[in-house]
Amino acid sequence: MKMFLQLGLILLAFCMVATALLAYVNSFTKPRIEAIKLKEAADARNELIPDSEFEEITGDLSYYIARDKTTKEIKGYTFTAEQIGYGGPVKTMAAVDKDFKIISIKVIQQTETPGLGTNATLPKFTDQFKGKTLDQLTVDKDGGVPPNAIKALTGATITTRAVANAVKASIDKLRASVSQSPETAALSDSTAALEVAK
Amino acid sequence: MSFIKELTKGIIKENPIFVIVLGMCPTLATSTSVENALGMGMAATFVLVCSNIFISLIKNITPDKIRIPVYVVVIASFVTIVDLSMAAFIPDLHKSLGLFIPLIVVNCIILGRAEAFANKNNVLNSIADGIGMGLGFTLALSVVATIREILGNGTWLNIKVLPETYDPMLITLLAPGAFITLGFLMALMNMLKEKK
Amino acid sequence: MIALVIFLPLATNTMSTIVLPVIILGALGLVFGLVLAFAAKVFAVKIDERVEQIIAALPGANCGACGQAGCAGYASSIVESDTPINLCAPGGAAAVEKIAKIMGKTASAQTKKIAQYHCSSGGFNNTKWKYAYQGIESCKSAVNIADGPNLCSWGCVGYNDCQKACVFDAISVDEQGMRHIDAAKCTACGACVAACPRKLIMLIPETKHVVINCSSKAKMPLAKQLCGTEKPCIGCGLCSRKCPVQAITVEGNLARIDYAKCIDCGLCATVCPTKCITDSKAGKRLKAEIEAEKCIGCTICAKICPTQAISGELKQAHAVNKDACIGCEQCVGKCPKKAINMV
């Protein structure tokens, strides 16, 4: 019985000490980490649509409305799209303009195969998204014909699909929620224009 | 004197990867680029030294039956501390290494050294052992990473070393390439040993 | 300042950020500790720590010389069943001493032995062949076919099974195809002894240098015809008769030395008519020298000297003919005046 308690208590002691230490470290790293994360996200948004201020809208899809800093006019929207790739989830941050045409995208988190899937983070890949409309977001391997489609990365079709399809799906959702939002009713004319264009 | 001996043995004679064959998983997983390898090596060295110190301090008060749980608690704590601190204070480096840091917990080198060395030796020697083993680990990791990065990407530490016409041999960056590269390096070590 | 950095966060929200996790993880630790303690009791296996200690003391060559499957097997058999502790040949005296300490026994290390061939032939040029053997290059396989490819059915076949069996690289083969044992590397594990289908290898004490280099049981004229080097033991018995300590017996046309009795004098080697007995220390032994002052001329030494190397008149100081003296030390013990020294 004594041994029982001894073992239990020693392990208890170690766990308590370790946890105390970790909790202590966590207590002052956590705010910093969160601050850094927020800043990074903000930086990324700024990179995608420069000179803007952002307003977060939460919902089915959380997105930010980007307004011009001076005119307060809506310049576009940014959002984070995610889909599983080859090695795990691929997170892409994208910015679209009012007509839901892509301004630019950035792959912010991925665990793809080095040398193949990881090429998705390179500008060579992400630049081709610029200016693409919703229905141009088809990967060439799926029947899309460039330049009106996304050219798949060599040996990493799955990663390409993950990025393209995630962005595509998110734009779909974005359109739905933007059109519902009363605040953006003013945009309805441009949405209508899009319908006409189709 | 023994401090120096413990310090240097890990680099070649008892190299944790090539000779003792421990810590295969991080070796293979993080050797796709020299940058990753160096970061991983340094982080692992830090944890190794810390846990070696701590374990050699507590070696007399841990009962055998719960030795391993106590050690892993110690190691996991240090790893988490490293993880959190890096995220908070050096976010850029953490970003490029972030994924691999929790992996250090299961790097068998650390528990291996705790079991094989730190719980039998004094603090000073344990520090030396930790540093030596850590350096050996970093070194071996960098060697593997050098081969893989050059062949698979044409670069070394992100600097282009092979001409543009070189069509990178992607396999070296993939799992099979990792295994085969390390396999051949070990065969090379064996050959050198035989010659001696 | 430092204190502030450390304690400020502590003070602000101690309760929620520190105490709670500590309690939770502490409880987890307590539970696991108790479970393990419980398991340790229920599933307790009595392990003899001595086994581990002995394994650590053994060289870990897993050569099997002790007759057990590897070092671990030997360690547990020492502890569990009263196996002698001096069976580890590679470990030698050092290992025995350590094991003895662990087991609380007194050490009785074997005198170190080394392997020795008992055949003078075996190379390409040193063998007379009976037929052209084609098959597996292994002595064990070759001797199965028509009594082996060499004429002498007691002699070395020459396919080096012994060398292949040696895990210590102690056996080398020269250009002639003859095998040599490196005494420094040999650990007397006996692997080669077991590997030789002709039983030509025996372990003899390292301190003995005289070897009968033949295992042939063939009769006189035949033995010479069969032998590749023409240095067979023909069973003539000269050595046996000459041996000052009766250590040599001849049985079935073959002489054998009992190394327990042998005093390593090398006398037999000098009388062997076929030069079958070799003495690696010949000429290197210390020679006898008589202190003239002490010598009383009793002639005992002269009588006992097997090579008639001592001469001298009765009651006169004797002298040793150093060329004839082989250093057998027979005279030393017999001198009543302790007048003979080996120099």
Next chain:
Amino acid sequence: MRLQTFPGGVHPHDEKHFSASAPITKAPLPAKVAIHLSQHIGSPSTPVVSVGDEVLTGQLIAEASGFVSLNQHASISGKVTAIDRFPHPCGTSSLAIQITGDGQDKWVELVDEPNFMDLPVSEMKNRIAAAGICGMGGAGFPTFVKLSPPEDKPIDTVILNGVECEPFLTSDYRLMKEKAKDIITGLKLIMKIVNARKGYIGIEANKPDVIKEMEKLLSSEANLDVVGLKLRYPQGAEKQLIYAATKRKVPAGGLPMAVGVVVQNVGTAFAVYEAIRYKKPLIERIISITGSPVAKPQNLLARIGTPFAELVEFCGGTKERVGKIISGGPMMGFALPSLDAGMGKGSSGLVLMNEKQARLNEEGNCLRCARCVDVCPMNLLPSMIAAAVKYKNLDMAVQAGLNDCMKCGSCAYVCPAQIKLVQWIDTGKIRYAEAQRAKK
């Protein structure tokens, strides 16, 4: 007639043309013979004569030293000149009684029992035992022992082995061709001794004339039959022959009696007939002297112990350089270091090969082509056994069938890498025996 066979096996060229057409010829009396004390499975015989004794042809010179042992008789008349080690027909040397002949061939007295078929079984067995008969196909198991199965193993079938699946050999073929009736009588005698209802004579398809002849002779016998067998080696192996003829599988490690069968070589049956009818001891047998270097290949009726050199001489010597001398057939026979050995009771043939035929290729790496697995009549994994033996993994060798191998040589015959599979397996068997001894 449907030809029967067994699973596995190989098709070596039968090469019987050298001596198949040569009728049985009496070999001249040898000047000296060496009668080995162990020409059979079992304990060596004990000499009952000593150096200097005069002996008659057929006189007992060594007697059985136990239940599984054999009587040996002088095969010529003359004087015992030595009891020493002499070359044995399996290549080794062993103890033998040397008789220097007087050239007169004075026989012990023989009988001619008129009603030999009606002799009591015990008397028949006694005569077989007295005559020193052992299996004449090669293995040399004492026939008397084989014909005395334990009570609990009733025998219902006797199979005469006239397969002669070994290439080159023709001695059984000639015997069957020339002494068919006597062999059938021998079969009937054996059936009577073991009280069997059914008798078969197994003959391979490359001897159609003998099959036809035997069928004709047996057409009136309801319980006797000829079994035609597909041309395939090792068709003559006991277990394979039993399977082919009766579809019974002899359990591994068991004897044919386990499935109620006794197998005897045709030569043995003939010897049994002679022993029972004439009380004639086994002092001579038919041996094929064949192979391309032999000037005039023949089937000789020769005395036991005659040196092979004399037999080859009688066949006109050799017409090209001999590379290899094989006592027995080329698949399972023994290569001899010289022609000095004398023939034994199991010597069915002596095959000479020229140097080209004798040369073997170097062992290559195992390709794992599994040809050896496909042909193994015992359904083993020969390549695996060999590799396991080579790398000293006896457990794996046993798992792959080390102890079930009968060394028929089919695997080594087909191996494209020329691996000496049989020799490896042989080595493995020796190692295994050593290991078993060490365990004790």
Next chain:
Amino acid sequence: MKDKYIVSSAPHLHDKTTTKNVMWNVVIALSPALVFAVYYWGFRALLLTLLGAVSAVVTEALIQKLRRVPVTVSDGSAFLTGMLLSYNINAGAPWWMPIMGSVFAIAVGKQVFGGLGNNPVNPALLGRAFLLASWPSLMTSGWLKPKSGALSGIADPDAIAMNLKALSPKAFDLVTGATPLKVVQTLRDSSFVASINADAGEGIDLANRIFTNITEMDALKNLFWGNIGGCIGEVSAFALLLGAAYLLYKNIIEWRIPLFYIGTVFVLSFIFGPIKGAGFSPMLPFFHIFAGGLMLGAFFMATDYTTSPLTKNGRIIFAIGCGLLTVVIRFVGGYPEGVSYSILFMNVMTPLIDKLTMPKAFGRVKK
């Protein structure tokens, strides 16, 4: 020792088949395919094959020299490996491809383990897998168009293609730019099917039409003779069958593996082959056994002695496994063709299959 008689262990007779003539016979059996390849794609096919074979031989010789063991390249096994490797590369590949592949195949696939007979997997296939992993784009593009006809093997390509071009450019690209199996794989992608059907307009099931075209009799004829795009050795089912017949006649390969392999693919593609929406075509199983590398794989690669099971039952399990995986990879995998990967995978399984199917000795009862 020379003047003595030779003494050896029984048996003293030997079958005349040797490692050497086995290997060179396989090379002979492979050559008709090369003739066809040269006919359809020009001398580049021959050049690549020779480069592969020669570099394999040179690699093997060099390594054996370095290891100080006898050089055994004359046994033909390295030549064969190099040849088979080149057969797995398309005739339009860069010239250094077969060299890299052969070096890897021989060095890593074979010599690391001690050479002939010790390789755990088929070295040629390993070389191909290596190339595919290293240079995926080069290995899956740049197909050479056959002398007359389309890559996809669709009969009368011009007429059909023009017809298609009008309907959907994507569909046009597909039938003119992809190998038969790639076409079928693409037709399994529902998003692609939807998009070309949408292009073509209301009521036209373009996917179904392509599918029918590619599996009809005329297309099958092209497949059979080799008038398609593909790897050098996959060219002509006919040429490969010719070689296979030779090997079967010579008793060098055994019927079990090819029969069960092809049989499994036949049966499974009969059941699972039809694509969604397309009608059932009785020709489909034939398409699947003639297309891609199945013939080459089933007769020349899966039957590789060293890497297939020892036992007869094991070979059947092995072959069925190969067939199953081939179909799985073709139908739901990431690659259009699964022959090489399925054989590689089953090679890895071979020791376990051998263990499971260890025969019991004649007359022995299983414990």
Next chain:
Amino acid sequence: MGFLGQLFSMAIAAILIQNFVLARFLGLCPYLGVSKKLDSAFGMGMAVIFVMTMASAFCYIIYQYLLVPYGLEYLQTLAFILTIAALVQFVEMVIQKNSPALYKSLGVYLPLITTNCAVLGVAILNITPLADGSRYNFLWSVLNGFLSGVGFTFVLLAMAGIRERLELVDMPKSMRGMPSGLILAGIMALAFYGFMGMKI
């Protein structure tokens, strides 16, 4: 997709497509260390399956009911590894008591399961959000642990089979042991590439 369909696709993924050893580089030390003999590989495999299944269950419970409610996710590594270590030690004691032969053949590798990254890996993967943002529930976590263990055992056995065969050949001296083991692992990883991108 019904339960069985989901189970099947999870099994295929865990065993063939995303194999722990060959695709994720997890559990390599035991994979290379205990694959010399089929028998011990089998024993090791069983031990790993057991530990992975149990670890999945325990870690899931601890995470979901102890850490998440109190916002202590940052302690997950500590809590998980502690759980696993205790579990392994428990298993070790049980095996040592009940099957000394197995204990002997697994030798040093049993304690090494603690640092078998595969076990910690599966525990962490189980709580990692999937593509659609959802997480495995308790049942699927346990199943994932079990199937991942099966995947580990599967390649371990295949490896042991090959290595046992290679015991019977003449390998270059410098290649024996680890080097050939690693190269074999590379070859196996290549052979498993056929399943890349499989849609099940």
